[in-house]
Amino acid sequence: MEVWILFNEEVDSASAEAFEVRRFLSEGRDMGIDVKVFHPEQFDLLVSEEDRESILIDGKFVKLPDFLLPRTYVIDTGYFSLAVIRQFERLGVRVFNDSRSIEMVSDKMHTHQALAESGLPTPTTMLAKFPVDLDLVERTIGFPVVVKTLLGVNGTGVFLMDNHNAFSDLMNLIEQTNPNIQLIFQKFIAQSKGRDLRLFVVDGEVIASMERRATDGGFKANYTQGAEVVEFKPDQIAIDMAVKTSEILNLQVAGIDLLYDESGYTICEANSFPGFKGLESCCDVNVPRVIFGAMQKRLEAPKEPALTFAEFEELRASKLQG
Numbered sequence: 001m002e003v004w005i006l007f008n009e010e011v012d013s014a015s016a017e018a019f020e021v022r023r024f025l026s027e028g029r030d031m032g033i034d035v036k037v038f039h040p041e042q043f044d045l046l047v048s049e050e051d052r053e054s055i056l057i058d059g060k061f062v063k064l065p066d067f068l069l070p071r072t073y074v075i076d077t078g079y080f081s082l083a084v085i086r087q088f089e090r091l092g093v094r095v096f097n098d099s100r101s102i103e104m105v106s107d108k109m110h111t112h113q114a115l116a117e118s119g120l121p122t123p124t125t126m127l128a129k130f131p132v133d134l135d136l137v138e139r140t141i142g143f144p145v146v147v148k149t150l151l152g153v154n155g156t157g158v159f160l161m162d163n164h165n166a167f168s169d170l171m172n173l174i175e176q177t178n179p180n181i182q183l184i185f186q187k188f189i190a191q192s193k194g195r196d197l198r199l200f201v202v203d204g205e206v207i208a209s210m211e212r213r214a215t216d217g218g219f220k221a222n223y224t225q226g227a228e229v230v231e232f233k234p235d236q237i238a239i240d241m242a243v244k245t246s247e248i249l250n251l252q253v254a255g256i257d258l259l260y261d262e263s264g265y266t267i268c269e270a271n272s273f274p275g276f277k278g279l280e281s282c283c284d285v286n287v288p289r290v291i292f293g294a295m296q297k298r299l300e301a302p303k304e305p306a307l308t309f310a311e312f313e314e315l316r317a318s319k320l321q322g
């Protein structure tokens with residue numbers, strides 16, 4: 001099996017993401033899988049009816065791999081990476097995850113829309129509109145309110161505004177300086193302050209989970225923000241929620257984050273490019289090995305052609321009903 005990883009950093013950089021790519025390379029070697037890493041910008045996208053077996057890399061035609069594993073954030077690489085992934089899909093290469101799902105979960109509003117549509121619990125969320133109607137926010141969401149940038153990752157674009165005045169000041173500042181920014185406002189789930197759950201799902205199964213706990217007294221529990229992590233044995237409700245969420249969003253590899261609330265759990269977000277450095281540090285799990293195993297299984301099954309937009313929507317609707 002040949003797997004290509006799409007990655008937009010240097011493989012030997014110090015980031016957690018690069019560490020994880022190196023984990024894929026070394027596990028791949030041990031499993032006899034040919035793993036190669038490419039930067040999205042190395043590809044030239046040439047659409048033609050003739051050559052359906054290869055793709056242009058650094059100006060040369062190269063035979064397609066069996067699988068593509070995108071490991072890039074939409075906020076960093078935007079349209080270009082999505083176009084690269086779509087090219088692979090349209091040439092019949094299997095991908096974990098596909099471009100539509102990556103695009104959907106990179107957009108926090110779209111994710112909550114899809115979750116609410118399917119009846120999954122999710123905090124009340126509103127898309128910002130300037131000038132902000134403070135009374136409407138107060139009536140529908142209330143304070144404190146969580147403010148998030150639409151495409152943010154790793155907790156960097158997430159803020160907690162304690163009261164009406166602090167929120168109003170921030171909105172005035174944004175309106176003056178950056179009125180085109182896309183934000184969401186969300187109900188603060190107080191029971192979950194400074195802690196949350198990460199369930200890691202691969203092809204419909206929760207393979208490991210952890211609780212993340214902020215160590216700085218803040219409300220964000222991102223590992224990359226310094227949270228400590230401990231293994232968590234999820235109950236059936238949490239497992240079902242994570243599996244269903246990945247299914248609705250059509251994610252084969254997913255990090256599903258749950259917040260604790262008065263009725264159990266509510267879904268904070270879904271990640272299509274979940275990190276696993278923290279997870280492997282506290283759970284007995286080998287994430288690259290499980291993902292490669294799931295790919296090998298998929299290769300044995302008959303190939304499904306890439307879905308048209310209408311087919312994709314139909315598939316999602318049928319998952320909702322089921």
Ligand SMILES: Nc1ncnc2c1ncn2[C@@H]1O[C@H](COP(=O)(O)OP(=O)(O)O)[C@@H](O)[C@H]1O
Binds near residue numbers: 146156192220221222
């Ligand atoms: N509505 C909320 N109530 C309480 N805590 C929240 C809420 N939303 C986010 N958080 C905390 O902030 C962290 C980051 O938010 P998240 O939406 O996951 O953004 P990112 O994509 O940047 O990780 C979460 O892991 C959680 O600890």
Ligand SMILES: [Mg+2]
Binds near residue numbers: 154155222257269
């Ligand atoms: Mg998160």
